[in-house]
Amino acid sequence: MGAQRSDAQRNYALILAVAEQEVAAHGAETSLEQIARAAGVGSATVRRHFPSKRALLQAVxxxxxxxxxxxxxxxxxxxxxxxxxxxxxxxxxxxxxxxxxxxxxxxxxxxxxxxxxxxxxxxxxxxxxxxxxxxxxxxxxxxxxxxxxxxxxxxxxxxxxxxxxxxxxxxxxxxxxxxxxx
Structure with missing residues (x-):
């Protein structure tokens, strides 16, 4: 992440924080699309940082x-x-x-x-x-x-x-x- 633009770093941190909340509330069934909506970003932004739900869960x-x-x-x-x-x-x-x-x-x-x-x-x-x-x-x-x-x-x-x-x-x-x- 070192060379990421600051907005990309903010998006990563936001997506991860929202994912932690969504997974805590809904478990592993939470979709990347749900997380994108809750974070107020596009699903492509979520997938850029986390190519799969498994990658997101591992980060969480x-x-x-x-x-x-x-x-x-x-x-x-x-x-x-x-x-x-x-x-x-x-x-x-x-x-x-x-x-x-x-x-x-x-x-x-x-x-x-x-x-x-x-x-x-x-x-x-x-x-x-x-x-x-x-x-x-x-x-x-x-x-x-x-x-x-x-x-x-x-x-x-x-x-x-x-x-x-x-x-x-x-x-x-x-x-x-x-x-x-x-």
Whole structure:
């Protein structure tokens, strides 16, 4: 964005701010056209900055992903390897369940191989926590960080339309954890 004209930078910031509000209110179903109308710009302007809804959702959730990444680094040296992993998975589930549309942003499709994906950052963030838990004998070898992020994503997708999606995701994650690491 460094060389962008100031009006293009303002449009980007405006579109992103409006997108955050629209996604919070309507979830991932929010269309780029809705966002353009709410921002008072043309849909071509939105598409210039965000070529797809997935790219827009990834931008909306970038800060949350960065926070989860930082939390994983903080927990990486915790004495209780299992507790650190479980705390981080609970934080991921809580954020993804409370931030409408986040689970959709975490799902992959065929086009994702060509670009950075927020899921990759979360998989990388969780890897050291998982490896320590495996080394401590708290999680069986063969479980991957990708497995865990996929599990949380599936739980959040399955609960996002419930009356209390965060509590329901937390309950199901606890059930899954008992199966993975009794």
């Amino acid at each position: 959730f970038r800060e949350g992903v960065e926070t989860l990444d930082a939390r994983a680094r903080e927990l990486a040296e915790a004495e209780d390897a299992r507790g650190a992993l479980l705390e981080w998975l609970a934080a991921l589930a809580k954020y993804a369940a409370s931030a409408r549309g986040m689970a959709v942003a975490l799902t992959r499709d065929e086009t994702d191989a060509r670009q950075e994906h927020p899921c990759d950052r979360l998989i990388d963030a969780g890897e050291p926590l998982l490896l320590r838990a495996i080394d401590a004998g708290a999680v069986p070898a063969g479980v991957t960080s990708e497995d865990l992020v996929t599990l949380v994503t599936g739980i959040v997708l399955a609960t996002e339309h419930r009356r209390d999606p965060t509590a329901e995701a937390d309950r199901l994650l606890a059930m899954a954890i008992r199966g993975i690491s009794p």
